[in-house]
Amino acid sequence: MWVLGPLGFTAPWLLVALVALPVLWLILRAVPPAPIRRRFPGVALLLGLEDREAQADRTPWWLMLLRMVAVAAVILGFAGPVLNPQAERGGDGPLLVVMDGTWADARDWPARMDRAEALLGEAQRDGRVAAVVALTAVAGAPVFGDAEAAARELPNLRPEPWLPDAVADAGWAEALGAVEGGFDTVWLSDGLAREGRAALLRVLEDKGAVTVVQAPRQVVALRPPTFEDGAIVLSAVRTPMGPAAEVPVAAIGLDPAGTERQLASATLVFEAGAAEAEVAVNLPSELRNRVTRFELTGVRSAAAVALTDDGLRRREVGLVAGGSEREQLELLDPLHYLREALAPNADLVEAPLGDVILANPDVIAMADVAQVPEGEAEALTDWVEAGGLLLRFAGPRVAASDLARTAEDPLLPVRLRAGGRAVGGAMSWGEPKALAPFAEESPFFGLSIPEDVVVNAQVVAQPDPTLAERVVAQLQDGTPLVTRKALGEGQVVLFHVTANAEWSSLPLSGLFVSMLERLAVSSRAAPPEAAELAGTVWVPEAALDAYGELTPLDTQPGVPGERLAEGRPGPDLRPGLYAGEDRRIAVNAVAADTTLGPAAWPGSVAVQGLEMARELPLKGALLAFALGLLLVDVVASLMLSGRLRGPRAGAVAGLALVAMLGGMPGGAEAQDAPAPVVEAPAPPEPDPEAEGFALAATERVTLAHVRTGDARVDEMAAAGLRGLSNTLWARTAVEPAEPLGVDLETDELAFFPLLYWPVTADMAMPSRAAYEKLNRYLATGGMILFDTRDADLGGFGTATPEGERLQAIARGLDIPSLEPVPPDHVLTRTFYLLREFPGRFNDPEIWVEASPPDAAAAEGMPFRDLNDGVTPVVIGGNDWAAAWAVDEVGAPMLPVGRGMAGEQQREFALRFGVNLVMMVLTGNYKSDQVHVPALLERLGQ
Numbered sequence: 001m002w003v004l005g006p007l008g009f010t011a012p013w014l015l016v017a018l019v020a021l022p023v024l025w026l027i028l029r030a031v032p033p034a035p036i037r038r039r040f041p042g043v044a045l046l047l048g049l050e051d052r053e054a055q056a057d058r059t060p061w062w063l064m065l066l067r068m069v070a071v072a073a074v075i076l077g078f079a080g081p082v083l084n085p086q087a088e089r090g091g092d093g094p095l096l097v098v099m100d101g102t103w104a105d106a107r108d109w110p111a112r113m114d115r116a117e118a119l120l121g122e123a124q125r126d127g128r129v130a131a132v133v134a135l136t137a138v139a140g141a142p143v144f145g146d147a148e149a150a151a152r153e154l155p156n157l158r159p160e161p162w163l164p165d166a167v168a169d170a171g172w173a174e175a176l177g178a179v180e181g182g183f184d185t186v187w188l189s190d191g192l193a194r195e196g197r198a199a200l201l202r203v204l205e206d207k208g209a210v211t212v213v214q215a216p217r218q219v220v221a222l223r224p225p226t227f228e229d230g231a232i233v234l235s236a237v238r239t240p241m242g243p244a245a246e247v248p249v250a251a252i253g254l255d256p257a258g259t260e261r262q263l264a265s266a267t268l269v270f271e272a273g274a275a276e277a278e279v280a281v282n283l284p285s286e287l288r289n290r291v292t293r294f295e296l297t298g299v300r301s302a303a304a305v306a307l308t309d310d311g312l313r314r315r316e317v318g319l320v321a322g323g324s325e326r327e328q329l330e331l332l333d334p335l336h337y338l339r340e341a342l343a344p345n346a347d348l349v350e351a352p353l354g355d356v357i358l359a360n361p362d363v364i365a366m367a368d369v370a371q372v373p374e375g376e377a378e379a380l381t382d383w384v385e386a387g388g389l390l391l392r393f394a395g396p397r398v399a400a401s402d403l404a405r406t407a408e409d410p411l412l413p414v415r416l417r418a419g420g421r422a423v424g425g426a427m428s429w430g431e432p433k434a435l436a437p438f439a440e441e442s443p444f445f446g447l448s449i450p451e452d453v454v455v456n457a458q459v460v461a462q463p464d465p466t467l468a469e470r471v472v473a474q475l476q477d478g479t480p481l482v483t484r485k486a487l488g489e490g491q492v493v494l495f496h497v498t499a500n501a502e503w504s505s506l507p508l509s510g511l512f513v514s515m516l517e518r519l520a521v522s523s524r525a526a527p528p529e530a531a532e533l534a535g536t537v538w539v540p541e542a543a544l545d546a547y548g549e550l551t552p553l554d555t556q557p558g559v560p561g562e563r564l565a566e567g568r569p570g571p572d573l574r575p576g577l578y579a580g581e582d583r584r585i586a587v588n589a590v591a592a593d594t595t596l597g598p599a600a601w602p603g604s605v606a607v608q609g610l611e612m613a614r615e616l617p618l619k620g621a622l623l624a625f626a627l628g629l630l631l632v633d634v635v636a637s638l639m640l641s642g643r644l645r646g647p648r649a650g651a652v653a654g655l656a657l658v659a660m661l662g663g664m665p666g667g668a669e670a671q672d673a674p675a676p677v678v679e680a681p682a683p684p685e686p687d688p689e690a691e692g693f694a695l696a697a698t699e700r701v702t703l704a705h706v707r708t709g710d711a712r713v714d715e716m717a718a719a720g721l722r723g724l725s726n727t728l729w730a731r732t733a734v735e736p737a738e739p740l741g742v743d744l745e746t747d748e749l750a751f752f753p754l755l756y757w758p759v760t761a762d763m764a765m766p767s768r769a770a771y772e773k774l775n776r777y778l779a780t781g782g783m784i785l786f787d788t789r790d791a792d793l794g795g796f797g798t799a800t801p802e803g804e805r806l807q808a809i810a811r812g813l814d815i816p817s818l819e820p821v822p823p824d825h826v827l828t829r830t831f832y833l834l835r836e837f838p839g840r841f842n843d844p845e846i847w848v849e850a851s852p853p854d855a856a857a858a859e860g861m862p863f864r865d866l867n868d869g870v871t872p873v874v875i876g877g878n879d880w881a882a883a884w885a886v887d888e889v890g891a892p893m894l895p896v897g898r899g900m901a902g903e904q905q906r907e908f909a910l911r912f913g914v915n916l917v918m919m920v921l922t923g924n925y926k927s928d929q930v931h932v933p934a935l936l937e938r939l940g941q
């Protein structure tokens with residue numbers, strides 16, 4: 001291709017013909033020769049006569065110019081002009097498309113997918129094999145295959161909310177080095193500098209040419225918030241380039257009505273060339289505790305969202321003292337050390353107990369409070385049972401009272417022993433006692449005990465069968481120091497010493513503060529250390545995707561505390577919220593020490609922009625333009641010769657002008673593949689085959705199966721739906737038509753209430769358009785029965801090729817949370833009463849849409865109302881089509897089981913199919929039957 005500015009020509013040698021245009025002008029100008037003029041008197045006799053045919057003596061210059069332009073347009077058209085020609089990439093070997101696939105790619109992910117699709121399309125035209133990998137999900141050496149098949153896998157790729165791991169990159173580089181042969185690489189980079197990339201790039205360059213596609217844009221990320229000096233400090237980092245900028249940040253949380261909204265806002269100001277910006281946000285404690293996340297306004301990325309956890313939320317602690325005769329002495333005040341320990345990280349409320357309960361704090365700490373008035377005791381018990389933490393400290397008043405002597409007090413974790421005490425009723429020793437190491441089951445496990453922490457006196461717990469399990473800290477001689485018990489959703493904790501330094505040196509040490517933190521009495525700005533998380537398991541509550549959307553989780557396995565302590569997100573630790581026994585921890589996509597830098601590539605690597613101008617072939621437009629000029633030439637020639645006069649002249653000229661203009665847009669481009677651009681396509685001609693398909697699918701209720709490409713499986717699916725349709729016709733009011741097979745890529749799905757999808761291990765993945773069609777089908781009331789047909793092999797958690805293919809297919813589908821069919825599901829009784837759902841096999845593990853958390857059995861209702869009773873998907877592996885299948889005369893095609901037991905299993909398989917179809921068609925009509933007695937009773941009144 002010869003390129004001249006924005007134009008390129010695929011056959012530039014034809015442009016030589018343009019040189020002949022001046023010669024052609026002279027020839028046409030000279031032919032025919034001009035007539036010789038002679039004066040002849042006899043011509044006067046012809047005056048008044050009309051010559052119906054006139055002919056010009058010479059061709060007018062404007063008509064000659066019109067013809068020259070038409071000829072030039074034809075020459076240029078056949079020279080193959082292309083607007084915005086793309087450079088030839090060359091190469092005929094394998095092509096590897098590498099995508100970083102990080103949160104930095106999320107903002108322009110559709111453009112990256114289009115670029116990858118264009119690369120694979122070019123490889124397909126050139127006959128090259130190809131592979132696509134994302135560095136956030138690499139699992140081994142790439143497998144090169146058909147480029148079209150690789151393009152079909154593109155809809156399954158998603159950006160991930162983390163950056164590639166340097167260790168994983170090194171392992172992948174080693175795997176690439178072992179690949180035989182060479183290949184070219186196109187790397188769609190996210191534009192960020194990272195460790196480990198240089199080694200991987202060297203391996204790729206050793207294998208072949210490397211081209212980098214990278215968008216020249218600035219990346220901004222929000223670091224986790226911190227709490228300093230009573231304010232929330234927000235910091236952001238960006239790639240250090242560009243002028244000064246202001247980035248708005250919003251605090252998102254729940255208002256008092258429980259609605260998520262923006263609670264506050266601030267602005268991060270980046271100085272010119274600065275890489276970091278910081279702002280302090282002052283919020284009232286109540287508003288601060290409602291904040292669930294901070295996010296950069298207008299940025300769609302996981303790095304633009306910073307989740308908050310209990311480390312930011314300052315807890316509200318109510319302090320209640322039992323009184324002291326020496327309250328004027330500050331260091332002997334029962335609450336002095338509690339204030340010093342809690343004030344930096346908690347909001348304190350000091351008031352009488354009744355007022356503190358009304359304030360509804362997170363924790364109530366009572367120092368040397370013996371008897372609680374009866375009315376307040378009931379309110380305090382209700383507060384604890386609702387999830388509060390009651391923290392009690394002993395003292396002279398508790399020791400001298402009869403509290404919990406004969407029976408356990410609900411507001412104390414253990415009974416207290418009477419007698420054997422010195423002055424004030426507290427037991428004392430000649431030598432102070434030190435603390436014993438904390439047991440593994442203790443919340444204080446892992447804390448180091450200072451040598452100077454000793455206990456001089458304490459109240460003693462009464463021996464009891466439950467005492468051992470309630471002790472969480474003890475002295476070296478085994479005497480309980482801290483006891484705890486659960487009360488409803490809350491806890492009651494008792495320190496058997498005073499909250500001041502009167503009975504022990506514990507309040508004077510840092511251990512006292514650490515013990516309060518372990519009990520979640522106060523919050524901490526810093527995350528827990530690795531030693532504190534060792535041996536724990538944390539349950540994921542919500543996960544953050546690459547686009548910054550937070551999705552609740554309820555079926556993910558727990559994460560070990562050691563992995564959580566690393567804080568580095570990855571496939572095994574997704575950014576999100578993780579819940580432990582008494583607190584939550586947020587894992588963000590960006591760490592507190594994260595810095596961003598632009599990626600730098602060596603001179604041997606070609607770097608291109610992400611945006612590319614689309615090639616526009618001009619051949620069709622030029623030829624259409626030339627044809628229009630020739631039509632105008634014909635009309636002009638007729639007019640000059642006098643053969644076209646009157647009203648017909650204007651009509652013909654108008655038609656010629658319309659023909660010329662109508663051929664110029666994209667209509668002619670459609671002849672010049674491969675990239676037709678049609679702005680306003682004409683309505684397609686009716687397709688008789690498609691009309692027949694729609695008519696056959698809508699005349700009556702029609703069941704359909706998805707064509708898999710395996711002739712044997714498709715034949716069995718059709719026979720199975722034929723047998724189920726015959727059963728419906730014979731036993732119900734449903735009269736189905738002959739079942740149909742559908743192609744997900746071309747056929748409309750909305751005609752069918754139920755799709756039976758037999759999953760095969762090697763079936764093709766749906767395209768992006770097919771996924772959109774399937775998701776629209778599920779969202780508008782359709783149901784898909786996925787059948788992996790592997791229940792004889794896939795039981796007890798065994799993975800099968802069909803199950804793995806189903807997982808791959810399901811990634812692109814908008815499928816809700818699933819659960820095994822509960823015994824009260826409407827599927828068990830829509831027509832028949834069923835307890836199991838066999839097919840050719842009888843695996844009880846059948847999955848349907850999970851019921852909402854609040855779906856409970858209503859009064860008089862035998863089963864829950866689960867989402868109107870209609871689940872969008874049913875998943876199993878019992879090979880139902882084989883059990884339903886009948887031949888043309890209605891005889892079963894395959895055996896099921898043995899003897900009468902097998903025929904009984906076939907019968908139950910047919911009943912399951914009937915229940916399934918009736919559920920799709922009628923929803924929860926069975927659930928509505930429970931209201932019939934009430935309606936009849938009203939009618940009787």
